[in-house]
Amino acid sequence: MALKKSDLYSSLWKSCDELRGGMDASQYKDYILTMLFVKYVSDKSKTDPDALITVPVGGSFDDMVALKGDKEIGDKVNKIIAKLAEASDLQKVIDLADFNDEEKLGKGKEMQDRISKLITIFQDLDFRGSRAEGDDLLGDAYEYLMRHFATESGKSKGQFYTPAEVSRVIAKLINVTPDTPRSATVYDPTCGSGSLLLKVASESSNGLTIYGQEKDNATWALSKMNMILHGNEIADIRKGDTITSPQFTTGDALDTFDFIVANPPFSIKSWGNGLENEFGRF
Template sequence: MPLKKSDLYASIWASCDELRGGMDASQYKDYVLFMLFIKYISDKYGNSTDYAPPVTIPKGASFADMIALKGKPDIGDRINTQVIQSLIDANARLARSDFPDFNDPNRLGEGQAMVERLSNLIGIFQKPELDFSQNRADHDDILGDAYEYLMRHFATESGKSKGQFYTPAEVSRVIAQVIGIGPKNTKASTTAYDPTCGSGSLLLKVAAQAGKHITLEGQERDVTTAGLAR
């Protein structure tokens, strides 16, 4: 059964609730986005031979492996070393600065408090209704929808301009049309470049408007936001 957006949004916001208190929205967004990322990649590509995953998930670094860490006293350190570092080692495009520190006591609490918080966070994304494996259509952009949902709420909660995080979908589509991006006049050799790409939302919408694989390039001054784009 395809994943319902209402279930996805509810789970996402429940994960935000789990992290509130130890940090503000500009900080906990990184943890939530990582959980969404690893769950999506694991569900969509983990057991499939039909798709070449955009990110290589080495042995021991899938969402299922994170589930196995629930309740362990060193869960934060294990996520950092077993999951995140393994992803970095297996994917040249990824860097440590792209990911949050899951063993930070200042943000996640100390001792058992950290164990419970991270175990609960994993449990939220473990719910059976949050299954991306049924959403395999090329035109399915449920991850993009979830991403925009998060960016809107993070910007509102952190008090920052939404423009720092993402470009609204409506604006992105207009820009794509203005620069002539569309299925009829876009070639495989087409490259879209955003000199201030933020989290990459504009580039993703431009790619969607193209209707085929194109090259996306961007640069971003803010290290954390650039990590989201990658």
């Protein structure tokens, strides 16, 4: 039986309640989204033998379930995620959140109970039937969380998430249509969590070939997870400052794309860092 959006959203927001207090939204989003990712790929591996994400023995969500109540649960969850990251070449993507951080998750019994409850919430969700009649339930759930995290966290608001309404307007303006072929390329030089790229690509019934670059390491990791949760595992998302270190180049020339979209972080005053020496050469 397919999971209902309302049930999924309610459960996910309950998981956020388990982490409130020790950290703000800009921090606990990493824990929730990592747990969501591990649960999703673990469920998918049980039903899809061709899944691009490899879930190794000792690196699945079921291994986390077996740890509930364990005194060393934080350290052991970290090791499970590390195994999954290594098997799927996702180091520095899904292993950024430290589940053994006493400052954020509490010490001793407090950490033990908090992580155990978090695992229980996700344990009750079954993502094996999450895509029904073309409804991208997991992608929608990810967007739901990103939207709420952006709203709750003043210092991160708008920095990693572009509202869906804005994304759809941009897609219309650049004339992505339902008939646009999948071979058409779309690039975002400041892609954040990838929400703008995904919404623009979804305007084509075929999808688009996605490229992006993101400066912030944690946000780049969110983007990589976001692409996988939306079924775009092969999207090419690279890390680095687009202005001082563009990653998509051929020789001395910048690569070109069929569509380019962006929601630049206009509020960041230090965007020109690293350019002083470059300007001095002209």
